[in-house]
Amino acid sequence: MHKQISTGIQGLDAILYGGIPDGSAIIIEGAPGTGKTTLGVQFLYEGAVQADEAGILITFEEFPEQIYSDMKSSFRWDLRQLEKENKLRVVGLSPDVLLEQMMKPDGLIEQMIHEIDCKRIVIDSISLFRYFTAANDFEERRVLYQLRNILRKFKLTSLLLQEQSDLNVSHVPFSHFIVDGVIRLSVRPHLDVFRKRILEVVKMRGTRIIEGEHTYRITDKGIYPLNAAQTIAEHHREAKDKISTGIKELDHLLDGGMDRGAVYMLDTNSRANYMPLIGSILSERLSSQDHLLTVLSSTQTVEELDTLMSRHNIELGKVINEKRVHFIEHYNRQVPSGWEKAVYYVNGLDNEGYDQFLRNKCYPLIQSEISCETKWFVYYDLNTIISERGTDYVLRSFAKEAAFARSLGMTVLVLCNFKEVGEQVASFLERTTNGVFKTWVDGSNQYLQVTKASNGQLSEPYLLESTKEHPFIRLI
Numbered sequence: 001m002h003k004q005i006s007t008g009i010q011g012l013d014a015i016l017y018g019g020i021p022d023g024s025a026i027i028i029e030g031a032p033g034t035g036k037t038t039l040g041v042q043f044l045y046e047g048a049v050q051a052d053e054a055g056i057l058i059t060f061e062e063f064p065e066q067i068y069s070d071m072k073s074s075f076r077w078d079l080r081q082l083e084k085e086n087k088l089r090v091v092g093l094s095p096d097v098l099l100e101q102m103m104k105p106d107g108l109i110e111q112m113i114h115e116i117d118c119k120r121i122v123i124d125s126i127s128l129f130r131y132f133t134a135a136n137d138f139e140e141r142r143v144l145y146q147l148r149n150i151l152r153k154f155k156l157t158s159l160l161l162q163e164q165s166d167l168n169v170s171h172v173p174f175s176h177f178i179v180d181g182v183i184r185l186s187v188r189p190h191l192d193v194f195r196k197r198i199l200e201v202v203k204m205r206g207t208r209i210i211e212g213e214h215t216y217r218i219t220d221k222g223i224y225p226l227n228a229a230q231t232i233a234e235h236h237r238e239a240k241d242k243i244s245t246g247i248k249e250l251d252h253l254l255d256g257g258m259d260r261g262a263v264y265m266l267d268t269n270s271r272a273n274y275m276p277l278i279g280s281i282l283s284e285r286l287s288s289q290d291h292l293l294t295v296l297s298s299t300q301t302v303e304e305l306d307t308l309m310s311r312h313n314i315e316l317g318k319v320i321n322e323k324r325v326h327f328i329e330h331y332n333r334q335v336p337s338g339w340e341k342a343v344y345y346v347n348g349l350d351n352e353g354y355d356q357f358l359r360n361k362c363y364p365l366i367q368s369e370i371s372c373e374t375k376w377f378v379y380y381d382l383n384t385i386i387s388e389r390g391t392d393y394v395l396r397s398f399a400k401e402a403a404f405a406r407s408l409g410m411t412v413l414v415l416c417n418f419k420e421v422g423e424q425v426a427s428f429l430e431r432t433t434n435g436v437f438k439t440w441v442d443g444s445n446q447y448l449q450v451t452k453a454s455n456g457q458l459s460e461p462y463l464l465e466s467t468k469e470h471p472f473i474r475l476i
């Protein structure tokens with residue numbers, strides 16, 4: 001896979017999980033005034049300033065002078081200065097001259113590329129090729145192919161701006177097939193009086209994307225996509241139901257807590273002491289009257305959970321009597337008397353039998369209680385499922401179970417060692433979950449980082465410190 005390069009537009013990099021693939025050709029399409037030119041110039045400006053990558057802006061539509069003054073007055077981008085530093089060239093010419101010069105060995109464009117060691121190019125706009133080729137489809141395709149091949153030859157990362165001529169979105173223009181990515185900008189009426197700007201990644205080879213419509217603004221710093229949480233607020237949707245982890249700082253990182261009905265992973269290994277985290281989250285759930293379903297692991301017994309909960313002032317026996325806790329047990333271990341009613345023994349069940357147990361026993365129980373407004377929290381160690389049921393079973397069933405949990409509004413926390421399960425399984429799991437916390441030990445310190453969250457934001461690594469008082473840990 002190609003390395004990704006920052007677009008220089010923070011929110012867009014987040015949507016693209018880092019940026020656009022190096023050397024790719026991306027179409028930016030949109031109606032007049034949606035900000036195509038702004039986005040293109042921002043890509044070159046930030047590329048030069050932040051990444052020290054030189055760029056060329058080819059404009060068919062405006063005079064360079066006009067662009068200098070527009071960009072200076074709208075965004076305070078000093079393009080002339082960048083030209084002086086050999087970080088930028090702004091070239092105004094016609095489509096036919098561009099092609100002619102690009103095709104020619106040692107033509108104007110090639111010279112310029114070498115002169116400034118150019119890495120990025122923006123063409124504003126390729127729609128004009130259509131006029132130039134007299135709307136002859138065949139001719140237009142040939143020209144676009146040529147253009148793309150030349151860009152490849154020079155290993156340039158390019159943004160090709162394009163007027164969205166066809167409002168019929170189901171019609172895919174030919175140009176979209178030959179490029180590596182398409183980003184669409186549009187403006188929609190919103191609440192009668194407002195207009196809402198929307199950015200959508202329609203296609204992007206070689207990188208994951210955050211799908212869907214992202215609200216963006218044009219500010220005096222250029223294009224500014226809002227993050228997912230802001231977008232939701234913007235859509236006037238009801239704020240998501242948040243549930244506390246019991247750890248103030250972690251709740252804060254998650255914009256108020258975990259999302260009810262979402263699936264989270266805690267990526268950890270046996271060296272990291274993750275039990276205080278689990279203790280805080282589970283006890284917080286139980287004291288909020290949630291119901292808990294947990295799969296016991298080889299290293300975790302009912303008694304240990306009892307000890308952990310009592311530290312947080314939760315009497316497990318009492319909650320069991322209230323029928324609020326259920327255990328799935330793979331190891332046929334004894335439990336204190338009176339607690340058997342909370343335990344489902346699944347040792348001896350093969351994978352098919354286990355599936356049947358989930359479908360016929362477990363899910364109906366949850367469903368029947370959900371209808372009486374019960375909130376469920378599910379916690380288990382995925383390594384137990386992997387060692388008892390196999391990786392294939394997990395790959396086959398995890399996404400399905402996650403979808404089921406979400407549909408019932410159950411919140412799920414899954415413990416997993418990403419390193420141990422291997423890169424491929426880990427990336428599958430990460431994609432399937434709504435959030436990932438990672439905790440690890442380095443030297444004598446333990447750290448915690450939110451590496452995936454619904455607000456689209458990756459946190460800094462925080463030091464996990466134990467404290468004397470409830471919840472016995474804090475992040476610093």
Ligand SMILES: Nc1ncnc2c1ncn2[C@@H]1O[C@H](COP(=O)(O)OP(=O)(O)OP(=O)(O)O)[C@@H](O)[C@H]1O
Binds near residue numbers: 031032219
């Ligand atoms: N500082 C600013 N703050 C907010 N909005 C701005 C600012 N500067 C420019 N704009 C808005 O940005 C838009 C200009 O976008 P831009 O020229 O990049 O669009 P475009 O898609 O290239 O349009 P066209 O197809 O006409 O070339 C205008 O609607 C303008 O009102």
Ligand SMILES: [Mg+2]
Binds near residue numbers: 036037038124
């Ligand atoms: Mg423009």
